[in-house]
Amino acid sequence: MGIDLPLIWAVIIIFGVMMYVVMDGFDLGIGMLFPFVKGERDRDVMMNTVAPVWDGNETWLVLGGAGLFGAFPMAYSVVLEALYLPLILMLIGLIFRGVAFEFRFKAKDDKRHIWDKAFIWGSLIATFFQGVALGAFIEGFKVVDRHYAGGTLDWLTPFSLFSGLGLIVAYTLLGCTWLIMKTEGPLQLQMHDLARPLALVLLVVIGIVSLWTPLAYPQIADRWFSMPNLIWFMPVPILVLVTFYGLLKAVARNANYTPFLLTLVLVFLGYSGLGISVWPNIIPPSISIWDAAAPPQSQGFMLVGTLFILPFILGYTFWSYYVFRGKVTHEDGYH
Amino acid sequence: MFGLEALDLARIQFAFTVSFHILFPAITIGLASYLAVLEGLWLRTHHQVYRDLYHFWSKIFAVNFGMGVVSGLVMAYQFGTNWSRFSDFAGAVTGPLLTYEVLTAFFLEAGFLGVMLFGWNRVGRGLHFFATVMVALGTLVSTFWILASNSWMQTPQGHEIIDGRVVPVDWLAVIFNPSFPYRLMHMATAAFVATAFFVGASAAWHLLRGRDNPAVRKMLSMAMWMALIVAPVQAVIGDFHGLNTLKHQPVKIAAIEGHWENVPGEPTPLILFGIPDMKAETTRFKVEIPALGSLILTHSLDKQVPAMKEFPAADRPNSTIVFWSFRVMVGLGLLMIFVGLWSLWLRKRGTLYSSRPFLYLTLWMGPSGLVAILAGWFTTEIGRQPWVVYGLMRTSEGVSNHSYAQLGFTLVAFVVVYFALFGTGLGYMMRLVRKGPQTGEGDEPNPGGPGQKRTPARPLSAADDGHEADTASLSKGN
Numbered sequence: 001m002g003i004d005l006p007l008i009w010a011v012i013i014i015f016g017v018m019m020y021v022v023m024d025g026f027d028l029g030i031g032m033l034f035p036f037v038k039g040e041r042d043r044d045v046m047m048n049t050v051a052p053v054w055d056g057n058e059t060w061l062v063l064g065g066a067g068l069f070g071a072f073p074m075a076y077s078v079v080l081e082a083l084y085l086p087l088i089l090m091l092i093g094l095i096f097r098g099v100a101f102e103f104r105f106k107a108k109d110d111k112r113h114i115w116d117k118a119f120i121w122g123s124l125i126a127t128f129f130q131g132v133a134l135g136a137f138i139e140g141f142k143v144v145d146r147h148y149a150g151g152t153l154d155w156l157t158p159f160s161l162f163s164g165l166g167l168i169v170a171y172t173l174l175g176c177t178w179l180i181m182k183t184e185g186p187l188q189l190q191m192h193d194l195a196r197p198l199a200l201v202l203l204v205v206i207g208i209v210s211l212w213t214p215l216a217y218p219q220i221a222d223r224w225f226s227m228p229n230l231i232w233f234m235p236v237p238i239l240v241l242v243t244f245y246g247l248l249k250a251v252a253r254n255a256n257y258t259p260f261l262l263t264l265v266l267v268f269l270g271y272s273g274l275g276i277s278v279w280p281n282i283i284p285p286s287i288s289i290w291d292a293a294a295p296p297q298s299q300g301f302m303l304v305g306t307l308f309i310l311p312f313i314l315g316y317t318f319w320s321y322y323v324f325r326g327k328v329t330h331e332d333g334y335h
Numbered sequence: 336m337f338g339l340e341a342l343d344l345a346r347i348q349f350a351f352t353v354s355f356h357i358l359f360p361a362i363t364i365g366l367a368s369y370l371a372v373l374e375g376l377w378l379r380t381h382h383q384v385y386r387d388l389y390h391f392w393s394k395i396f397a398v399n400f401g402m403g404v405v406s407g408l409v410m411a412y413q414f415g416t417n418w419s420r421f422s423d424f425a426g427a428v429t430g431p432l433l434t435y436e437v438l439t440a441f442f443l444e445a446g447f448l449g450v451m452l453f454g455w456n457r458v459g460r461g462l463h464f465f466a467t468v469m470v471a472l473g474t475l476v477s478t479f480w481i482l483a484s485n486s487w488m489q490t491p492q493g494h495e496i497i498d499g500r501v502v503p504v505d506w507l508a509v510i511f512n513p514s515f516p517y518r519l520m521h522m523a524t525a526a527f528v529a530t531a532f533f534v535g536a537s538a539a540w541h542l543l544r545g546r547d548n549p550a551v552r553k554m555l556s557m558a559m560w561m562a563l564i565v566a567p568v569q570a571v572i573g574d575f576h577g578l579n580t581l582k583h584q585p586v587k588i589a590a591i592e593g594h595w596e597n598v599p600g601e602p603t604p605l606i607l608f609g610i611p612d613m614k615a616e617t618t619r620f621k622v623e624i625p626a627l628g629s630l631i632l633t634h635s636l637d638k639q640v641p642a643m644k645e646f647p648a649a650d651r652p653n654s655t656i657v658f659w660s661f662r663v664m665v666g667l668g669l670l671m672i673f674v675g676l677w678s679l680w681l682r683k684r685g686t687l688y689s690s691r692p693f694l695y696l697t698l699w700m701g702p703s704g705l706v707a708i709l710a711g712w713f714t715t716e717i718g719r720q721p722w723v724v725y726g727l728m729r730t731s732e733g734v735s736n737h738s739y740a741q742l743g744f745t746l747v748a749f750v751v752v753y754f755a756l757f758g759t760g761l762g763y764m765m766r767l768v769r770k771g772p773q774t775g776e777g778d779e780p781n782p783g784g785p786g787q788k789r790t791p792a793r794p795l796s797a798a799d800d801g802h803e804a805d806t807a808s809l810s811k812g813n
Contacts, residue, residue: 055401058408059441065411066430066437073426080415080422081735087416088745091409092752098405099756106763146423152738295502298427302434309438 020060029175031123093126135163140284359403365530391772421733436480443473486515529704531561536701563675587718603628611654
């Protein structure tokens with residue numbers, strides 16, 4: 001059979017995770033922006049901008065988990081065992097955030113502040129540990145005989161903690177520029193003021209990650225700086241800088257849509273950069289998608305259903321965003 | 336600490352999250368079909384009462400569905416976090432089956448749930464009914480996939496072991512493994528019965544408070560027909576499931592029966608009650624009926640039922656637990672059959688809606704179906720021990736290598752978070768139940784949903800806020 005099933009599945013899972021990062025990123029960011037916005041009505045508006053779509057965004061995380069289990073059981077087993085604590089804490093954060101979303105609107109006025117806090121802390125914990133997990137993933141895992149052979153707290157490193165903080169900045173900027181696009185008036189102005197410092201901090205974060213990873217991991221340095229890779233991958237950092245310049249310009253001229261779109265481009269570039277650093281490994285530093293793949297009988301069986309259903313999910317996703325396009329104001333009730 | 340090892344903690348944690356999770360899908364499966372029946376009846380008869388009930392229960396369905404999605408998110412990761420060795424060993428079979436379950440659920444949500452919950456006044460009647468039927472069907476298809484996976488772990492076939500890992504060779508054999516049809520029937524029926532008793536208890540609550548209207552009566556009546564017909568059917572399915580288990584997992588049956596050894600030449604008695612003691616290899620304080628064990632399990636008076644001592648001690652499940660969890664399930668099942676029969680008798684006498692003792696019993700039986708489902712799953716899952724994949728991999732070989740402290744910490748976190756959050760969710764569902772069905776509530780367009788500008792399309796938002804209307808209806812009722 002000439003079809004490279006592990007490659008197809010890697011593409012599907014990478015796509016799924018990217019959809020997740022792009023889409024859940026901004027609604028987690030909104031949770032983290034809550035502390036900056038005190039007004040109850042403004043907070044209502046912030047939540048209303050994502051209320052119609054947030055649970056669809058989490059769809060991709062579930063699909064990613066189940067897909068990884070079926071298509072790359074070895075990676076699922078090693079990575080999830082190694083990242084036990086950060087992932088469980090991330091899930092608990094996501095549960096808090098999700099339930100807060102619903103019950104904040106249903107709560108009586110005197111109870112609402114509890115769900116506000118659940119929303120803030122849920123978003124923060126979920127994002128931080130997602131970043132920690134990502135950082136630990138890039139650093140790689142010790143595998144002996146197909147099993148994770150490292151310790152309980154191997155994920156706890158300066159780099160992974162830095163990644164956690166970095167992701168908080170990235171998602172907050174996504175949330176901030178999303179709100180610039182979706183709101184108007186004082187709330188939008190406030191987000192305009194926040195966007196510039198957030199963008200600058202993110203630039204520093206990306207810069208540090210770009211230096212830290214090749215310096216600490218020769219394999220990553222080799223991937224980026226050997227010829228001809230250097231030429232092939234050069235557009236990535238150049239595009240990052242160009243995008244940042246555009247973003248700051250767009251914020252300066254009070255643009256509505258451009259800041260969010262450019263932040264998405266940044267996230268996409270950052271994601272690609274990390275992808276370039278680890279590809280084709282699914283368990284860094286040395287186990288590739290082909291080593292960890294499930295037998296073709298499993299991957300083929302799953303592919304049939306996935307290729308059938310994925311277009312429906314995508315169609316539905318785009319349609320919901322289309323239906324809920326435009327600005328959200330105080331007058332728009334949740335119901 | 337407490338004599339528990341890391342393995343026990345990993346099991347307790349998984350049992351806790353999956354037990355919490357199963358409650359929501361069970362009600363989802365039952366309510367989805369109930370809603371399809373209600374809408375079908377409304378389309379046929381045009382009786383307002385079916386339409387009112389449809390709108391009342393669809394809100395509760397929506398909240399319940401949302402809870403199921405959030406608690407399900409954790410399950411997609413728990414296989415790997417807690418059972419990484421198992422995931423690597425058996426992922427080639429159980430992973431794709433789980434993926435299909437997830438895909439079905441999302442397909443449902445993407446395709447039909449929105450129309451069902453928000454489309455009442457926006458699409459034609461036929462199309463709306465079609466959406467409801469598809470959601471009901473979809474919940475059953477989801478059940479199909481996840482039970483195929485679980486059943487394969489109980490009675491694995493259709494695979495080869497290559498390089499110490501499972502490789503599927505015949506998917507039809509994997510899916511339609513020997514215990515699958517029985518388990519699927521038993522679980523789907525359990526979901527229907529559990530929902531019927533939940534609905535019946537809601538009706539009883541209103542009737543006991545003097546809030547008597549045609550919709551409440553219809554709720555009780557339909558629930559009690561279900562109890563009368565489906566609860567006995569469930570007992571028959573359960574019997575077949577038991578015989579299937581006897582064939583494929585005899586030691587599980589021996590543990591359920593607390594049956595340690597056979598006396599040569601004598602049929603096996605049935606132990607009604609007792610306390611199986613794993614160390615002493617005996618069942619203490621037992622009350623038994625001679626030959627009944629053979630009669631029930633072999634349908635004969637001379638064949639013997641396998642006994643625990645015929646199996647190595649290392650291969651025996653914990654009889655103390657499964658003996659009792661099984662009896663809780665069966666006891667509740669018998670009680671349900673009794674409620675069904677009592678309801679028939681009261682129906683004949685015309686006092687179904689006014690007999691207070693009956694209504695109190697029905698009220699207290701509200702959670703009985705869910706408790707029976709949990710007891711049943713405890714029986715079959717603990718009865719599968721010490722194997723995670725029966726005969727292929729032991730649970731102790733499948734567990735992740737986590738420390739005691741780490742598992743203890745996350746277990747406490749899960750318990751606190753689940754009780755706080757899903758407790759609030761259940762409280763909210765109860766608030767909706769307390770409102771009761773209102774006449775004509777489906778006449779006003781539902782304010783949410785796709786197609787309306789900037790209104791939510793998520794399941795939970797279909798249930799609009801209750802507390803103001805709640806007080807109004809409470810004062811109306813009193």
